[in-house]
Amino acid sequence: MPKAPGPDLFADAGDRDREQNAPLPWRFRPVKLDELAGQDHLTGTGGVLRNLLEHRLRSAIFYGPAGTGKTTAAKILAGSGKMRFVSLSAIDSGAADLRRAADAARQLWANEGRGTVLFVDEIHRFNKGQQDVLLPFVEDGTVVLIGATTENPWASLNSALVSRCLLVQFHALNEHSLVAILDRAWSRREEWWHSGFIDREVFNILAQRSAGDGRLALTLLERVAWLADADGTDHITVSHVNQVWHDSAHYHDTSGDRHYDITSAFIKSIRGSDPDAALYWMGRLLAGGDDPRYIVRRILVHAAEDIGLADPQALIVAAAAWTALNAVGLPEARIPIAEAVIYLAGAPKSNTVVAALERLDNILQRWPNLEVPDHLRDRHYRPDIDEPYHYPHDHPGHFIPQRYRPPELDGIAIYQPSDQGQENDVKQRLDHWWTSK
16 A cells, blocks of 8 residues: 655645545545646646745635646645644635634644645635634634535625635646556556556547546546456556446546536536426436435425425425435435426425524624513413503404514514415515504
8 A cells, every 4th residue: 555645745644544545536635736637727937826825824715627736736735844734624614614614724833933824725615704703813813724525616605705815727638648647646646556457548538428527537547456356457548447437437536526516517507497308417426326316315405405495395296205305215216306306496496494594694793682572471470460461362363462572683584485376376475564553
């Protein structure tokens, strides 16, 4: 097994343990800027990464396609300055994680005089509030932020955060660069395979089929080698590639950028009311090896987030898909999953519940401890309350206008119903009740 590239590039012992049994893309992750393939405009003389390496590291947003070296470049820059490298993913991190990282960075600087590079993968998945949490830490230099995204940062990130960072664009790798990456791994094949042979055409075919993704190219090379082992041969041929490609045509790293890109396309196709597109991306996720529970969890979330009260049945259909998946499993569960996807894509859309929660969070920050109106209090321990509470069911239409909110919230609408689908009925009913008050 190869040794880890060195303590400067790995945050902790967990990373070093991972290296011992890591897949090929991890083992041959470049450790020097000169080894970063396909980004000459960044690594050459006068390139942004070269300047950051040789002068002063500052906060930046790395954006570009999957498998082009964004995470690798961040680790190299952190290692060159002997800085601590802390990695978070916006998929499963939040504001509390960001604050903890900043507190640890302050302590490290105070105790050891070492800076911290905070790497945030998929940074565009942080909402506005979470992105705003980063602003003071970037502003005062508590951390050097390096965010990675496959999205256009001008469209997906807050302008306040973008204005504090360098924007560094990574390009998809061309076939020449991909072949160079494969050549480098093959020249060290005794570290991960054994002494064998390969048809040179294999490199060209793998490069063509990797769609500019260096991580995918190395993954396919490793799978081709495994297949040759299974065949009892030490000679890798084009036939091995074709067999692996048949098995891997829909492959994507289920923890990598392409996985999240396809998931993003799936969600946005539902939100955009295109059932054919939503089915296609659903099929890609399943064919690529994603856990179907992951897919149905996304369906459940977006039934509430993107359809909501415009069609409350959508959440029931999504929940039924979850029940069916757990009851019968794949492949049969593809049918109810597809049914839910089609239903959600074709349903009227409303995000008023999400918008209401955002307004609620702001209100709770401003008024965290408003008093309960007297007539709404529990009278078991306050028999002295004189203001009467009117029981709605005792009145025509089971409604009577009375105060339910603290006076400080008068005139503030947290829930603002849309005119979409069944939610229009809710809107008209609420308007009738409360505008006639």
